[in-house]
Amino acid sequence: xxxxxxxxxxxxxxxxxxxxxxxxxxxxxxxxxxxxxxxxxxxxxxxxxxxxxxxxxxxxxxxxxxxxxxxxxxxxxxxxxxxxxxxxxxxxxxxxxxxxxxxxxxxxxxxxxxxxx
Amino acid sequence: xxxxxxxxxxxxxxxxxxxxxxxxxxxxxxxxxxxxxxxxxxxxxxxxxxxxxxxxxxxxxxxxxxxxxxxxxxxxxxxxxxxxxxxxxxxxxxxxxxxxxxxxxxxxxxx
Numbered sequence: 001x002x003x004x005x006x007x008x009x010x011x012x013x014x015x016x017x018x019x020x021x022x023x024x025x026x027x028x029x030x031x032x033x034x035x036x037x038x039x040x041x042x043x044x045x046x047x048x049x050x051x052x053x054x055x056x057x058x059x060x061x062x063x064x065x066x067x068x069x070x071x072x073x074x075x076x077x078x079x080x081x082x083x084x085x086x087x088x089x090x091x092x093x094x095x096x097x098x099x100x101x102x103x104x105x106x107x108x109x110x111x112x113x114x115x116x117x
Numbered sequence: 118x119x120x121x122x123x124x125x126x127x128x129x130x131x132x133x134x135x136x137x138x139x140x141x142x143x144x145x146x147x148x149x150x151x152x153x154x155x156x157x158x159x160x161x162x163x164x165x166x167x168x169x170x171x172x173x174x175x176x177x178x179x180x181x182x183x184x185x186x187x188x189x190x191x192x193x194x195x196x197x198x199x200x201x202x203x204x205x206x207x208x209x210x211x212x213x214x215x216x217x218x219x220x221x222x223x224x225x226x227x228x
Contacts, residue, residue, distance in 0.1 A: 006160070034216050043204070044161070044218040093160045095216060105151075106216050108160030 002028045004096045006109025013084055013116055021079045021112045023094030029074040030096035034106070035067075038091040050077055084116040121205045121219040128225045135192045137222050139205030142186045148207045150181060150188045155202045155221070164203070165190065192224075200226045 003026040013019050023033060032051055036044040048064075050056035050071035058064045068080040077096070081088055091113050097106040122140040129135045141150070149168050153161035165172055167179040167188070178191040192199060204221040208214045 004160075036218075043221050046215060046217050049215055091158065095160075097216075105163055105166065108153075108162070111158065111160045113158065 002026070002096075002098075002105075002107045004030075004094065004107045004109045006094050006112055008112060009110060010113040011115070013114070015085055015116055016083055018080055018082045019084055019114060021081075021092055021094070021114075023077045023079070023096065023109050025075050025096040025098075025107070028096075028098045028107075030077070031074065031099045032097045033071055033077040034095040034097075035069060035077075035079050036093040036095070038093060038111075044093060047079075081114065084114070086116045089114055089116045121207060123203075123205055123219060123222045125220060126223040126225065128227070129195050131196055131226055131228055132194050135195050135199075135224060135226075137190045137192075137203055137205075137224070138187055139190070139219075140187045141205070141207045144185050144207050148185075150179065150185075151206045151208065152177070152179065152188075152190045153204045153206065153218075155204065161204060161218075195224075195226045197226050197228070200224060 005024045007022045034049050035047045037047055038044045046059050047062045048056040048058045048069050050069050052071050052074050056069035066082055071077040091111050093111045094109045095106045151166040152164040154164050155161040165177045165179045167181050169181050172179045180189040202221040202223050204218050
């Protein structure tokens with residue numbers, strides 16, 4: 001099956017710094033990408049949806065100036081957590097989908113564990 | 118986007134068949150039903166997808182009644198490694214369709 005690579009797998013950063021997470025589709029063109037945040041023992045919470053070349057659409061309550069999403073190419077999307085604080089510590093997961101008409105499967109990255117100290 | 122309702126948790130013994138039902142009363146005509154499996158600290162993994170009736174693959178079966186207001190994921194002869202959270206999602210086609218997760222069902226398999 002298709003592969004989505006997310007990097008890094010884990011990161012520890014100091015409070016106030018920014019962290020960038022990359023999400024790459026390795027063998028298909030990701031016309032749509034999703035970014036999620038997941039807290040322990042909770043479900044995935046959709047943060048934003050992005051289409052290649054367009055601005056991301058953020059879910060209600062997600063600060064777009066804090067969580068910067070760039071989907072500049074059909075194989076790469078990045079999520080930058082700016083001025084990170086301890087409450088931003090979470091598991092971040094990306095998903096990519098190639099929209100060809102009809103329902104297509106979304107593939108998920110392995111996730112990034114962010115710890116802000 | 119259709120909202121889904123699943124049991125929060127289920128327990129099973131190894132070797133048994135497990136059926137997890139998901140309710141999606143507001144499913145739209147062009148919505149598909151997809152099930153994902155997630156292990157701790159990993160991204161979700163696709164299990165099975167269907168539109169109506171029954172779909173079977175090498176790991177599971179998906180039963181969808183005619184009204185499509187619910188679906189049942191069937192895992193035959195579960196093993197300890199099937200302990201995970203299972204999510205039911207409904208979604209449509211095209212670039213405008215979002216992928217939103219519900220609460221999921223935490224399946225615990227024991228000996």
